[in-house]
Amino acid sequence: MLFKMINKFLNIVLVICIGNWTFFNTVSKNEIIHSIKVFHKGISLTESVDCNLIEVQNEYQQPIEYYMDVESVVCGDNHCKVDFVRIFWDIFGQYKRFELPDKVKLEKAEGKDFTAEDYEKLNSILHDENSSLKDVYKHEIVSTVGTEGIDALSGSTILLEKSAYVKGAVWTCYSLWHWVHGDIKQIIRNITGKSQSIKSLQSYLSSNKKVKKLFGLEQLNHRKDYSEKSVQLVVSAIEQSSTLLKPSLLYLENAPNKVYINTIQKLLKQFESENRLFCLQHLLKTKQKLPLEFYYKLSDLYKDFTYQEIHVLLKILNTKYDISPQMINHLLPLLNHNDFLIARRLYWFLQKQDLLQEQESRIQTFYLEWKDKL
Structure with a gap:
């Protein structure tokens, strides 16, 4: 019954987001209204909420920040005081x-106002x-x-630090955090991305800030730009920071097949073991179609592969290909x-393959030499 009351209350106080942007003042000339739909974990996992997101532009009609006015929730019963909070995001x-x-001051349990320390902590939480x-x-x-006041966590089940x-x-923190870190983040990124030229997005890949590199990668992928220059910049970005390898592979996964093959081959040849292994694990899962000849061309690297790399390589060959005699020779x-x-x-891998006579002879020689350790 308590959960039903809480759910009913939250749905009442949170479901109306649209129109809140007028609470503070009217929209300025350099502000653009975006009517959006977002999901809020505290409202519903299946029904979206209509909201107005405001884009603030500079004199060149480029976004410089975004904001949205939302309702705060102070407690989990029908005696709550609801305030409007304006949340700001960067581009x-x-x-x-x-x-x-x-x-206007935020309130907590028993009608107490937030202290300066409370505001500072809330800001830190939202970050x-x-x-x-x-x-x-x-x-x-x-x-x-309980000891935390009426807006508290159950003494029997502590779910939060x-x-x-x-x-x-806790309700205020929970509600605002999910506004800040919900669907709105990706919506903002896509709006910003649409405002940028391909050249501008490429420039982000040359930035020394990871957040800009990731944004450039994401939005170039969103725009389906796999031009030679963009791919070169992606490879350069990986060379500068291997932490970009995973998002870069997501970008390359959607590239034309020829671009994908040539780039992955280049990366494997210049990587050290750890990043090579990550690439091989990606190749095991990729939906891209690679000819078996792709692995012929990598054979000069095999002598430098670790056990883990060889294990993944053989798994790729075993699950995705009919192994040719030429591949076995490599x-x-x-x-x-x-x-x-x-x-x-x-x-043990070769034991399960169809081998030529001379290949059979090679593994028989290996068996006779090492049979006590097999």
């Missing part, structure tokens, strides 16, 4: 700050995109009368590898 959808109307608030559902936050909320204002030198585990792994 990449990263939280910047929040503002309140003049003479934390990995807050434990992320994984909590509204029905898991139980309103009780105290650092994740302001004492006596693998056979590994029977003489200094790492016996690699040689043994290949031996």
Whole structure:
């Protein structure tokens, strides 16, 4: 019954987002209204909410920040005081700050105003995109009368660390955090991306800031731009920071097949073991179609592969291809590898393949030499 009351209340106070942008003042000439639909975890997992997102532009009609006015929730019962909060994001959808109307103060349990420390903590919470608030559902936050006040967590089930909320204002923290870090972030990124030229998006890849590189990658992928220049910039970005490898592979996954093959081959030849392994694991899962000849051309690298890399390579060959005699010839030198585990792994792999007579002879020789360790 308590959960039903909480759910009903939250749906009432949070469901209306559209129109809130007029609460503070009218929209300026340099502001653009975007009518959007977003999901809020505290409202519904299946029904979206209509909202107005405001884009603030500079004199060149380029976005410089975004804001949206939303309702705050102070507690989990029908005695709550609801205030409007204006949330600001940068052009990449990263939280910047929040503002309140003049003479409005947020309240917590028992009608107490937020202190300066509370506001500072709330701001810090909203900056934390990995807050434990992320994984909590509204029905898991139980309103009780206890040491935390009526807007508190159940004493029997502690789901959040105290650092994740302001004492006596867990609903406010929960509600605002999910406005800040919900669908709105990607919506903002896409609006910003649409305002940029391909040249501008490419320039982000040359930035020394990871957030800009990631944005450039994402939006070039969104625009389906796999031009030679863009791909070269992506490769250069990976060379400068291997942390960009994963998002770069997501970008390349959607590239034309020839572009994908040539770029992956280039990356594998210049990478050290850890990044090579990541690429091989990607090749195991990719939906791109690679000819078996792709792996012929990599054979000069096999002698430098670690056991883990060889294991993934053989798994790729076993699950995606009919192994040709030529491919087996490229693998056979590994029977003489200094790492016996690699040689043994290949031996058992070859045992299951259709081999030519001379290939059979090679593995028989290996067996006679190492049969006590197989």
